[in-house]
Amino acid sequence: MSDHFISVIVAVKNEEEHIEKCLLSLIRQNYPKGSYRIVVVDGRSADQTTHVVNEYRSRYGDFIHLYHNPKEWQAAGRNLAIEKEEQSDLIAYIDGHCIAEENWLRNLSDVLLHSDVDVAGVGSIIESPSDESGLGRAIDRIFSTKLGAAGTSYIPRKELTVVDTVPFVLYRKEALFKVGLYDEEMKYGEDYSLNFKLRRAGYRLLVNPNAKVYYYKRKSVTEFYNQMYNYGLTKAILGQKYPTSLKCIHYLPSLSLIVLLSFSFLGVIIKEAFYTLGFIIAAYFCLLYLTSIYFSVKERDWNYIISIPAAYLVEHIGYSVGFIIGFRKQGWIE
Structure with missing residues (x-):
């Protein structure tokens, strides 16, 4: 004992x-x-x-x-x-x-x-x-x-x-x-x-x-989205309570989403912005699919070709939206 x-x-x-x-x-x-x-x-x-x-x-x-x-x-x-x-x-x-x-x-x-x-x-x-x-x-x-x-x-x-x-x-x-x-x-x-x-x-x-x-x-996708949304929300709230608790990497997904939306609006005025947006999106999806192919070949599970890119998208969007909204909240209990 x-x-x-x-x-x-x-x-x-x-x-x-x-x-x-x-x-x-x-x-x-x-x-x-x-x-x-x-x-x-x-x-x-x-x-x-x-x-x-x-x-x-x-x-x-x-x-x-x-x-x-x-x-x-x-x-x-x-x-x-x-x-x-x-x-x-x-x-x-x-x-x-x-x-x-x-x-x-x-x-x-x-x-x-x-x-x-x-x-x-x-x-x-x-x-x-x-x-x-x-x-x-x-x-x-x-x-x-x-x-x-x-x-x-x-x-x-x-x-x-x-x-x-x-x-x-x-x-x-x-x-x-x-x-x-x-x-x-x-x-x-x-x-x-x-x-x-x-x-x-x-x-x-x-x-x-x-x-x-x-x-x-x-x-389910909905449950995973809600989980990641709450993760993002939490990180933003913690950042307000403990400013030194966050690192640059915690801001990156939300900043990336803001950049993509900005290029979308700019594309209405400047045609080159659409080209830049298309390149960024194409590079992002190439990275997702290369990762899914890697795991598919490694584990011989071809369902990963769809499920892994989908999981990345849900994770990144959910976290980013939650993080942005979180800076408008003062805490979980208001």
């Missing part, structure tokens, strides 16, 4: 489709059972999520805790659990539509507990589960490229690396309290915000490529 205790927080809302797989993956961790606990925080689910969780609670007792989150969104739910889980000195989190590899906790804790105290957390890499949807696989592939994931935590790593932000992290609880926990007004982007506050306070974050989480992506 470890001298440390981990509370693994799973903040959920309407996750009946995946919550059982998530719980089973956490129950089956190759980690001493007396050294961690699963903590589900439910944000007023309208489906069978809590029913499934309660079934497992009846089998495993105090190994699984369930709290109810009246504010519904993840930042508030995670803070609630962190404050209530007094026994733990380490906090991990994972989403309800994820499956943790059996050595996930061990790989995270081995690195964190052998790191200097200025390492606030160690995070994971994301892969697609074997039963991922077709669109989900395409999203996973674009997130593995700089064109689809520059400036994010999705770029795959091959070795232990210091990063700006990282998903599915094992944190030192003390560090979380020092920076004021999650920003509860953030309905999205709470991870990026928290990790920025940690870095600003002088902490470091690591990603361990041996800590793997299988993450179910969005299944």
